[in-house]
Amino acid sequence: MEVIQSNNLGEKISTWYTKNGRQNLPWRYDISPYRVWISEIMLQQTQVNTAIAYFERFMAKYPDLQTIKNATEDDIYNMWSGLGYYRRASYIFQAKELIHAKFKGEMPDNYDDLMSLPGVGKSTAGAILSIAFNKPYPILDANVKKVISRIFFKKNFEEKIFWNLSEDLLDKKNIFNFQQGVMDLGSQLCLPKNPKCNLCPVSSNCQSNLKSEFPLLSKKSIKRKKEFLEFQLIQKNQKYFMTKENKLGYWANLWMPPVSEASHQKAEIIHKLSHRELNINFRNSNKKPKNIQGRWFHKKELALIAIPKPIFNRLLIDG
Missing domain, CATH: 3.90.79.10 (Nucleoside Triphosphate Pyrophosphohydrolase)
Known part of the structure; x- marks a missing residue:
């Protein structure tokens, strides 16, 4: 924890994003809580490059909570066609119904209300609050986990410790840039094999880089x-x-x-x-x-x- 506080890692990540981040991704401009929510649901099980076209098509049809208000579940399923993991489409339908019935057609701006929406977990709620509302909530997707595990040279942290470290890393003066930056860092530089440490803004503080050894997060074996x-x-x-x-x-x-x-x-x-x-x-x-x-x-x-x-x-x- 002391390494983070003394070396301003969060600020370094924010600054790196302003110069090197993928700022052209469609959910990273025209920011609204609704757009962040839809993008986060899409990205839960889908790679960025695949999600782009689906997100743009979805926004062309349903650009905000008002236009999606009267959409049927079939309408949303049809927009999801080919994207897979269709339960996410059902969650969007259920959540937008709840938003209009309980929250007067506005995306909630507090954690407990967001967590009450179908399909919204801790990381999705954190993304909406931090990216759309500029509130200092952590996120913990696979890329953020990877960055944290590399910085501290650990692969088997308890989940609670990962969340605490994600919160401590957060640059509270530049919340949007930090959140987008740490996700880009994990996906673009902090690769499972042959990470691009020479381009990383926090390489001088990263225990994995200093040891020249890069632990991979343990994956649960899946029996299908x-x-x-x-x-x-x-x-x-x-x-x-x-x-x-x-x-x-x-x-x-x-x-x-x-x-x-x-x-x-x-x-x-x-x-x-x-x-x-x-x-x-x-x-x-x-x-x-x-x-x-x-x-x-x-x-x-x-x-x-x-x-x-x-x-x-x-x-x-x-x-």
Whole structure:
């Protein structure tokens, strides 16, 4: 802690950002609590380069809380099409409903109220408060964690200590520049392998650099459950029959062909989710199953609705 206070690491990071940071990212200008919120939800499971186009498209359709007020859950899912982790879209729908019902259509500016919003955790709340409201709250995404672990040459801090150090590092005179800077530092310079220490503004204070040894944060090993699925491709006159009726909790509210569990056979597509490995096969059919509600979509409409990415990619090939 003493190293941080005596060497003004936070100020160094803020200054570095003003000269070298990615200030052209679309969520880093025209700052509003709403824009910060949407960008943070998108970036929870998505890389920056992928998120840019989706963020710009989302903002073109729903630039603020007023324009998104009457959006249905389907509307938001459709805007999310192809981005994956669709539960985030559901969280946005639930949160905007709560914001209009409980907070008079304004993004809350205090921690407890933000934490009451679906999909908002400590780091997202900290990002909204610090970046949009200029309040001294810490954030702790993967990049910030990496920077902290490198500076202090630790990989197995307790979570509480990471949060305390993130708060202590914070340059309270330049909150916006610091928060963006420390995230850029983690993603652009403090790389897992071959970090660019010669370009880092805090390299002279970094214990990992001084020791020429760079600990990696321990990652929990993930054991994915295997599932075997068969989708029934029902096509007629360049249209596909699609339904939302399925028992797949991870793809709830998404359009897809009728699906059923399948035998353990070689898969045409293997798609990995956070805790599942989906082994997917397809079967062509001309008949719509009985007792299943759905709609026919022309193949040109598929890009406009929310479909699981591996299914969408397969339909493009088939079409």
